[in-house]
Amino acid sequence: MRVLVRADAGAELGAGHLMRCLALAQALRARGAEVSFACRPLPGFAPAMVTGQGFALHLLEGAAEHPPAPAQPYHWAVVDHYGLGAEWEAQARAYAGRVLAIDDLADRAHACDGLLDHNLSASAERYAPWLPASAEGLFGPRYALLRPIFSQGPRPLAERVGRVLVNFGGFDAAGMALRAVQALQAWPDLAVEVVAGRGNPALATLQALLRGRPGSECVEVCQELGERMARADLIVGAGGGSSLERAALGVPSLCVAVADNQVAGATRLAEAGAHLYLGEAAHLQPGQLEGALGLLLANAPLRRSLAARGLELVDGQGTARVARWLFASTLRLRPAVGDDAQLLFDGRNAAAVRAASLNPAPLSWPMHQAWLAATLQDPHRALLVAEAGDGPVGSVRLDRQAPGEAEISLYLFEARLGQGWGGALLAAAHAWLAAQWPDVLRLNAQVLPGNGASQRLFRQAGYRALPQHFQFDREP
Known part of the structure; x- marks a missing residue:
């Protein structure tokens, strides 16, 4: 794609x-x-x-x-x-x-x-x-x-705050990093990390304020911001996407909006109990930052509550x-027809596809034609072709088994391999099933032991790995 x-x-x-x-x-x-x-x-x-x-x-x-x-x-x-x-x-x-x-x-x-x-x-x-x-x-x-760092789950919260991270985005046009560090001067024993943002005019001042403070530093930018956030006990930062990052990590935070578009989201997160919000940077009153910091630093139950509520709201996924939605939204499934014989023959006979099949032997054209004709007449089997805007992507076969169960088999056409279409094809098959065979609530899939790509595909889609196959139970 x-x-x-x-x-x-x-x-x-x-x-x-x-x-x-x-x-x-x-x-x-x-x-x-x-x-x-x-x-x-x-x-x-x-x-x-x-x-x-x-x-x-x-x-x-x-x-x-x-x-x-x-x-x-x-x-x-x-x-x-x-x-x-x-x-x-x-x-x-x-x-x-x-x-x-x-x-x-x-x-x-x-x-x-x-x-x-x-x-x-x-x-x-x-x-x-x-x-x-x-x-x-x-x-x-x-x-x-x-980013993936924010989907790894929380670490245990410390009873006492030892490390504070300050970051107000990639540029900090509002100058909030300096105001936060000045407020933190009241707690000289805290380790303070600051990611100041590109071209921050207060960079030298920030570095001077932190000089000599144990475990503290100020950098302009860094590649490992997520890792720094994950090891903090408290974060002081902006609204917007970074407030959702803090919530996904389960790190309690003090938020100040530095742009108009951050206000609504920051307000709603505060109302939901996911962070302590002080309003817009332009309206902060003297001593307001210090007061809020003092409240959070002294109140471990409050920090735990903020962290827990953040994790409930933002799972990092x-x-x-x-x-997955972008891939799946470009796909359309349609029933296979007789004119698809060559397309399906070439797709199933591709070396990479045969290597992952339960039967790796090459197909013969007469055998394939006979199989396709019988399949199209079988009321207990659905053979589908997936298409994107630029052509065919793959094929799905569904076979009814016991009442309420079906077996699923799918493959990508050779030109689509390695492009991320597998998950979209499986999701499209699930959507088709819900619409066309709503009575089928359990899917079974046979996967070769050495087919790691297919095993990952089914696991990521929520299938359980059983001794002989993968199984998925969908909601009615």
Whole structure:
């Protein structure tokens, strides 16, 4: 699958849009997708933020908002930009089959196939005036675009806070890191780590304030921010995506909104009991940070409550869910017909497919034709062909067994191997089953012992590994 991401980052804009898109891009690439970015060279943006992660980058110069037309169309264009809406999305269809918009504001029209807003404040009702009726909504922290470090679960909380992390995003235009460190001077025994953000004018001052404090340091940027967050006992930071990261780690936090678009989400997380929220940076009163820090540092039950509620709301699996959705949304299953004989013969006879089959012997054409004719007449068997916008992807066969049970078998066509389509094909098969054979609640799958890829595929989809096969029970 080929994906284009349109997102920007800069000193004034911040880095949140780009960071969450990079998390999604990494998840897509891990599943075999080819991902490219299109970004404007805004002040403060470093191309290495994208290319350093191994992704192709189109720099948009002048008035251009779209990259050059690709040799092959993209399956998806993903746009995460408050300045772009329905007009950009409609134009993107010239080179992309489908469009996913990522938004927080619900303030402009969209012409997309899907809209993602991972804030607690998101809802179908909020976006109803702005979306086409055909668009699917991915709403709430269930779809939070977080990196893998944030899906590893919590570590035990310390009874006493020993280490505090301060980070207000990739650029900290509001200067909140300095204000937080100045407030923390009242607790000289705490180890304080600060990730100040690119080009922070207070960097030297921050480093001077921490000099001599045991276990403390201030860096401008770092690659291991997630690891630093995971080892902190308390985090002081901004709203937006970073507040969801803290929740997924189960680390209690003190939040200050540094942009207007962070206010609604930060407020809802506070109302849900997932962090302590002080409001917008511009409205902080003298002594307010110190008072809130003192409350959290002295109150272990409060810290435990904030951490536990955060973990309940954000499970860290959102990026994987969105990646699966992007793959699955491009697939359509249709019943096989006689004219598919050559397609299915070539697909099943591919060496890589035969190697993973229970019967690895090559098929003969007469045998295949006879099998297909019998299959198409069998009321207890469904043979399906999966297609994306650019052609066929694979095949699924479902065979009824005992009442309420069926066996599932699937394979990808050779040109689609290694591109991440397996999970999407299995998800599409589950959706077809729910619609067409709703009485079938149990699926069984035979997998060769040495077929690690198929074993991972079924495990990731929730199948249980039994002694002789994999089994899945779906909800009625």
